[in-house]
Amino acid sequence: AQSVTQLDSQVPVFEEAPVELRCNYxxxxxxxxFWYVQYPNQGLQLLLKYLSGSTLVKGINGFEAEFNKSxxxxxxxxxxxxxSDTAEYFCAVSGTNTGNQFYFGTGTSLTVIP
Amino acid sequence: xxxxxQTPRNRITKTGKRIMLECSQTKxxxxxxxxxxxxxxxxxxxxxxxDVKDINKGEISDGYSVSRQAQAKFxxxxxxxxxxxxxxxxxxxxxxKNEQFFGPGxxxxxx
Numbered sequence: 001a002q003s004v005t006q007l008d009s010q011v012p013v014f015e016e017a018p019v020e021l022r023c024n025y026x027x028x029x030x031x032x033x034f035w036y037v038q039y040p041n042q043g044l045q046l047l048l049k050y051l052s053g054s055t056l057v058k059g060i061n062g063f064e065a066e067f068n069k070s071x072x073x074x075x076x077x078x079x080x081x082x083x084s085d086t087a088e089y090f091c092a093v094s095g096t097n098t099g100n101q102f103y104f105g106t107g108t109s110l111t112v113i114p
Numbered sequence: 115x116x117x118x119x120q121t122p123r124n125r126i127t128k129t130g131k132r133i134m135l136e137c138s139q140t141k142x143x144x145x146x147x148x149x150x151x152x153x154x155x156x157x158x159x160x161x162x163x164x165d166v167k168d169i170n171k172g173e174i175s176d177g178y179s180v181s182r183q184a185q186a187k188f189x190x191x192x193x194x195x196x197x198x199x200x201x202x203x204x205x206x207x208x209x210x211k212n213e214q215f216f217g218p219g220x221x222x223x224x225x
Contacts, residue, residue, distance in 0.1 A: 009154070032212045043118075043204060043216040044157075051212055090156060094212060101172065102214060104149075104157040 002027040002093045006105035013081055014113050021076040021108045023065075023091030033074040034092040034102070035065055044090065050074065061085070086112045117141045118217035120205050126223045133192040135220050137205030143215075145208040146188040148172075148180060150201040151219075157204065163188055195224040 003026045013019045025031060032051050036044040048059025055067040065076045074091060091105040118139045127133055137146065144165050149157040149172075159172030161180040169180060177199060181189045192199055205217040 006156075036216075043218045044206075045216070046213075049212065101159050101162070102147075106154055106156040 001101075002029075002031060002095055002103045004091050004093050004103055004105035006091055006108050008108050009106065010109045010111070012111045012113055015083055016080050018079050019077065019081050019085075019110065021089050021091075021110065023074045023076065023105060025072050025074065025091075025093045027072075027093060027095060030096040032094045032096055033065075033067060034094070035059065035063070035074070035076050036090045036092060036104075037061075038088040038090065038107075040087070047076070047089075081110075081112050083112050083114060086110060118205060118207055118215055120203075120217040120220050122220060123218065124221045126225065127195055128225050129196055131195050131224075133195050133222065135190045135203055135205075135222070137188045137190070137217060139186050139205075139207045139217075141207055141209070141215065142185070143207040143209045144185065145211075145214075146182065147206040147208070147214065148178075148188065148190045149204045149206065150174065150199075151204060152201050160190065160203075192222075192224075195222075197224045200224045 005024045034049045035047040038044050048057045050057045050067045058064045063078050089108045092102045094102045121136045147162040148160040151157050158174050163182045166182050179191045200223050203220045206214040208214040
């Protein structure tokens with residue numbers, strides 16, 4: 001099975017500052033990796049995903065993430081955050097050979113301070 | 115119209131009651147999932163289904179059952195609700211093993 005660790009439960013950041021949300025995974029097989037965003041009182045929306053190919057993945061709303069196999073990480077970054085980025089962010093992993101289940105991290109609450 | 119809908123959106127019930135949460139999708143996906151979200155625990159998989167005749171237990175299936183009535187419908191039941199089943203429940207669908215699209219969630223409170 002796979003697992004995901006999101007070390008930072010809460011990340012406050014000032015508006016227009018850069019942000020990095022950390023995600024580390026554990027797996028004995030090759031993986032697919034995902035970042036989802038959950039705005040207040042809404043469902044989860046896919047930000048970006050890594051399936052194969054380039055390790056730098058660009059997503060919606062100016063976010064990007066880099067897959068680092070040696071460090072088993074998939075950190076999410078944005079160079080300049082906006083108030084509207086305030087939300088909960090979830091990293092998820094799925095095995096490429098199984099793919100039956102997504103395993104989610106516990107989430108990181110990003111708060112953008114004006 | 116939303117692609118994945120969940121009903122009800124909010125429900126308050128009492129311990130011991132039977133509850134059904136419903137999920138419908140217009141995306142034509144074969145794969146459907148039920149998750150629960152608890153603060154600090156993220157999302158955990160309850161059940162999943164790859165087609166009408168296929169039902170699989172997830173990480174935390176105890177106390178829950180599901181029914182896949184059609185490709186577009188996947189219901190989650192709590193036969194006898196208990197307070198620790200108070201949570202936010204999400205349905206998701208997917209066309210392949212590397213995509214999942216989520217519904218808006220059902221907030222369930224068991225008193």
